[in-house]
Amino acid sequence: MKSAITSFFTLLLMCSGSIPANAGGPLVIGGPKFGIAGQPFTWDPAKMPIQYRVDPGPMAVTSSGTVVIDNPTGLQRVQNMFGVWQAVSTAAISYSNAGPLLPSGSYTGGDLNSVPQFNDIVGSCKSGTQNPVVFDANGQIMSALGLPPEVIGFTSGCAVDASTGHLTGALILMNGKFQDGISTPTSSPPNYELTANEFDEAITHEIGHFSGLGHSQINIDLLLDFNSSGACDQDRHAGLPLMFPELFCPARKDSGLPPLSADDVSAISSLYPSGSFASNYGTISGRIYFSDGVSQFQGANVIARVVDDPRTATDESRRIAVSAISGYLFTGNPGQSFTASMPDPNENNTAGDLTGSRDSSLIGYYQIAVPPGTYTVEVESIFDQFVSDSGIGPLSPPVLLAGPNEFWDKNESAFDYAAQRDTITVNPGDKITGIDIILNGTKPQFDQYEDSGELFDSPLASPLKMAEVGG
Numbered sequence: 001m002k003s004a005i006t007s008f009f010t011l012l013l014m015c016s017g018s019i020p021a022n023a024g025g026p027l028v029i030g031g032p033k034f035g036i037a038g039q040p041f042t043w044d045p046a047k048m049p050i051q052y053r054v055d056p057g058p059m060a061v062t063s064s065g066t067v068v069i070d071n072p073t074g075l076q077r078v079q080n081m082f083g084v085w086q087a088v089s090t091a092a093i094s095y096s097n098a099g100p101l102l103p104s105g106s107y108t109g110g111d112l113n114s115v116p117q118f119n120d121i122v123g124s125c126k127s128g129t130q131n132p133v134v135f136d137a138n139g140q141i142m143s144a145l146g147l148p149p150e151v152i153g154f155t156s157g158c159a160v161d162a163s164t165g166h167l168t169g170a171l172i173l174m175n176g177k178f179q180d181g182i183s184t185p186t187s188s189p190p191n192y193e194l195t196a197n198e199f200d201e202a203i204t205h206e207i208g209h210f211s212g213l214g215h216s217q218i219n220i221d222l223l224l225d226f227n228s229s230g231a232c233d234q235d236r237h238a239g240l241p242l243m244f245p246e247l248f249c250p251a252r253k254d255s256g257l258p259p260l261s262a263d264d265v266s267a268i269s270s271l272y273p274s275g276s277f278a279s280n281y282g283t284i285s286g287r288i289y290f291s292d293g294v295s296q297f298q299g300a301n302v303i304a305r306v307v308d309d310p311r312t313a314t315d316e317s318r319r320i321a322v323s324a325i326s327g328y329l330f331t332g333n334p335g336q337s338f339t340a341s342m343p344d345p346n347e348n349n350t351a352g353d354l355t356g357s358r359d360s361s362l363i364g365y366y367q368i369a370v371p372p373g374t375y376t377v378e379v380e381s382i383f384d385q386f387v388s389d390s391g392i393g394p395l396s397p398p399v400l401l402a403g404p405n406e407f408w409d410k411n412e413s414a415f416d417y418a419a420q421r422d423t424i425t426v427n428p429g430d431k432i433t434g435i436d437i438i439l440n441g442t443k444p445q446f447d448q449y450e451d452s453g454e455l456f457d458s459p460l461a462s463p464l465k466m467a468e469v470g471g
């Protein structure tokens with residue numbers, strides 16, 4: 001059975017997506033009746049390379065029709081963008097250009113330049129006929145679809161095989177207006193311009209979604225500092241995932257950085273492990289708990305960072321870090337029948353989301369694949385502005401934790417110091433389990449362990465507080 005999943009979009013400064021899915025690492029997690037419960041949707045590894053087809057028109061033209069980036073140049077750039085992911089040696093994912101777009105309905109070939117043609121091409125994607133890459137050379141399709149001029153491009157997951165848990169159709173549309181050589185950001189409507197490397201980086205992020213990756217968060221403080229200083233320091237920029245929900249630093253290529261961060265390389269390798277994955281990675285896994293130490297906590301961002309080598313000028317702890325969301329394999333909405341059993345099928349939430357496992361042992365579970373090294377593990381909130389389309393993990397809005405990031409230590413309790421940390425050494429092939437963090441000072445929750453007694457009475461004056469629980 002094939003099911004359609006709706007589009008997800010990238011904004012100029014905010015990447016957005018709305019699919020019935022968990023994100024954070026993998027984009028879509030199987031549910032009880034949708035793919036394989038608790039397993040990420042991927043393209044079928046037995047059917048590599050993934051074949052895409054490209055619009056034979058120009059990549060960018062001015063509003064008066066002058067070609068700025070012709071088709072051969074655009075094709076080469078598209079191939080290079082897919083090549084960024086394909087070049088990851090520990091990932092067995094590959095792509096190939098199968099030729100120009102196949103005709104479908106009102107689209108009979110040549111430059112795709114109208115919404116009816118686009119809709120017919122979407123139809124062919126939903127039926128699994130082709131995975132289109134469309135050049136919206138002057139941004140008119142984007143505009144006619146009602147999208148704001150800040151949208152650089154978008155990926156649409158068109159089709160999945162709900163029995164096998166495989167992605168079977170996806171589409172990318174890119175807005176050539178960002179490459180038309182005209183920058184009038186204050187005109188109405190505005191015409192934004194990006195450097196070629198910035199534009200290609202944004203679309204490469206989209207190809208991450210196309211490949212089945214969700215967003216991830218590392219070095220969030222860089223975004224906050226950038227908003228006040230406009231600067232991106234090299235250490236934190238290096239560790240900033242390409243799959244971060246917002247694009248705000250200069251292009252990684254222009255900053256002398258490799259195209260993907262350690263987090264991106266780990267994420268794509270975990271989804272599509274190649275033969276060399278096991279000899280180049282180990283895993284750290286565990287569970288995040290409420291302060292009661294038994295109730296699992298979903299939706300926390302868990303980051304494994306390499307311990308800084310003080311002999312080098314660079315800060316490895318900022319550069320080499322990999323993240324996962326606690327409960328990323330569990331559904332964000334398990335459903336409930338008490339108040340949600342409605343006659344209207346669109347309002348009936350009895351069964352909850354299509355996606356995500358219902359195995360309660362996974363509610364607070366995380367697993368992070370890391371290159372060999374010595375690591376600390378810490379937990380933090382997802383940034384509160386990363387919601388819905390820009391969301392990370394199964395919960396939107398995210399769950400918020402007040403206070404500093406809390407590190408794992410050997411004597412985890414609800415009353416340890418947040419900064420207390422122990423290190424974990426990972427060798428190739430290691431599967432290190434039980435790296436559990438008990439959050440300090442969360443409010444108690446009603447759960448299956450509920451009893452009439454007080455759970456904990458924190459001895460600290462101002463412990464971390466659960467500020468909000470979203471769902």
Ligand SMILES: [Zn+2]
Pocket residue numbers: 009010015016017205209215244245
């Ligand atoms: Zn995105």
